[in-house]
Amino acid sequence: MGRIFVVELEGRTYRCKFCKTHLALVDDVVSRVFLFMNSYPFLAFHCRRGKAYLFSSAVNITVGPHEERMMLSGMHTVADIFCCCCGQIVGWKYEAAHEKSQKYKEGKFVLERARILDGLDSEFYIDTRPSMSDGEDV
Numbered sequence: 001m002g003r004i005f006v007v008e009l010e011g012r013t014y015r016c017k018f019c020k021t022h023l024a025l026v027d028d029v030v031s032r033v034f035l036f037m038n039s040y041p042f043l044a045f046h047c048r049r050g051k052a053y054l055f056s057s058a059v060n061i062t063v064g065p066h067e068e069r070m071m072l073s074g075m076h077t078v079a080d081i082f083c084c085c086c087g088q089i090v091g092w093k094y095e096a097a098h099e100k101s102q103k104y105k106e107g108k109f110v111l112e113r114a115r116i117l118d119g120l121d122s123e124f125y126i127d128t129r130p131s132m133s134d135g136e137d138v
Helices: 100-105
Strands: 013-016 022-025 029-031 050-055 061-071 074-083 089-097 109-112 116-118
Touching: 022 109, 061 089, 074 100, 089 100
Parallel strands: none
Antiparallel strands: 013 022, 013 116, 029 050, 050 109, 061 074, 074 089, 089 109
16 A cells, blocks of 8 residues: 555644544535424435534545445435545545435535544643632632
8 A cells, every 4th residue: 555645734624533634624614504304405414423514625535435325315326435544434425416406415525523523622621711829729
């Protein structure tokens, strides 16, 4: 296997939850709507593990084999996508939509919210509340 060259994105990013590799820019989010049942199912992005975001592009991924999947919005040809560094599945890519109303998804990426970190997420909690100094403890 060849050497992996990782793309470092500039700006606020979403990263792999497992290895922190950059996956997409916040500016590339097409949809963040998470309504499971609504009158606009083309806006809903839900997966087996919960919420998901639709992106216009993604980096540092490998694409698995194409397969036909029945989703809430109909039949699609999709391919799972994996982080190129740790190999964890992070979502899927829409290769083809069988319904005319779903064609806008073709070539776009879905990243599962449970498998990515926002640029604002942190593993550590930092208490930003004002506290008393040692001299005020007495």
